[in-house]
Amino acid sequence: MVVMNKRVLALYSGMAVFIAAVFIVEALVPGIPATAYIVAAVCAGTAFFVVGRRVFNDSTEVLSDERDERNDARATAFAFRLLTPVCMLAGMALGATAVDGSISQAVGRTLVAVGMAFLLIRGGASMYLDRKGR
Amino acid sequence: MIRNTVYELRSLARMTQEELAKAVGVTRQTIISLEKNKYVPSLELGFRIAELFGKRVDEVFSHGWS
Numbered sequence: 001m002v003v004m005n006k007r008v009l010a011l012y013s014g015m016a017v018f019i020a021a022v023f024i025v026e027a028l029v030p031g032i033p034a035t036a037y038i039v040a041a042v043c044a045g046t047a048f049f050v051v052g053r054r055v056f057n058d059s060t061e062v063l064s065d066e067r068d069e070r071n072d073a074r075a076t077a078f079a080f081r082l083l084t085p086v087c088m089l090a091g092m093a094l095g096a097t098a099v100d101g102s103i104s105q106a107v108g109r110t111l112v113a114v115g116m117a118f119l120l121i122r123g124g125a126s127m128y129l130d131r132k133g134r
Numbered sequence: 135m136i137r138n139t140v141y142e143l144r145s146l147a148r149m150t151q152e153e154l155a156k157a158v159g160v161t162r163q164t165i166i167s168l169e170k171n172k173y174v175p176s177l178e179l180g181f182r183i184a185e186l187f188g189k190r191v192d193e194v195f196s197h198g199w200s
Contacts, residue, residue: 065160066176067167 007055008063011048018044080118088115135198141169143187143194158182 022037056063091111098104144154144165151169155162158179167173168183175183177191184191 062155062159062161065164066179067160067164067173 005059005061007059011052011055014051015048018048080122084115084118087111087118091115135171136174136195137171137198138168138195140165140183140194143189144169147187154183154186157186 022040026032026037088111091108091114094104094108094111096108098108140154144151149157151162151165155165159182160179164173164175168175180191180195184194187194
């Protein structure tokens with residue numbers, strides 16, 4: 001669990017307020033071009049990134065530790081192990097049932113390809129870490 | 135199963151979980167999990183805790199099957 005201090009909470013609150021403000025403006029003022037939202041998002045994202053880096057670097061409290069890292073790794077591994085076969089099975093099912101040349105067939109093939117890419121990246125990363133001795 | 139005496143040592147030293155967490159550079163949540171024997175720390179953290187209490191690692195941590 002990441003330890004919260006006042007500055008971190010203020011940072012997260014600022015992000016939440018910005019996102020809420022975007023939704024409110026979008027609802028109240030119609031006709032704002034998409035480019036305006038993109039520019040605002042890029043500017044705000046850059047500002048939050050710079051401020052956030054300073055907040056986390058200046059913090060003397062422990063924000064995350066080895067237990068957080070281990071839990072993150074376990075959660076990622078769980079998601080990977082669950083989603084990879086689901087992704088490939090869904091892709092195969094779509095590919096088997098879809099009409100030739102349809103969007104469903106393309107989606108199915110993409111899902112199978114993504115699943116295979118996951119497995120290849122995992123194998124490559126595993127071999128690299130194995131050779132590195134960590 | 136790795137067991138530890140962190141709770142007993144911390145109580146003897148009259149330290150709070152927060153103080154111990156700061157001293158060894160982890161969160162209080164990690165100390166809580168350690169004391170409940172729900173988390174097995176890294177060797178590095180194990181050494182830091184043992185050093186803090188002036189003990190050897192095997193005096194703080196032990197495996198259940200010995």
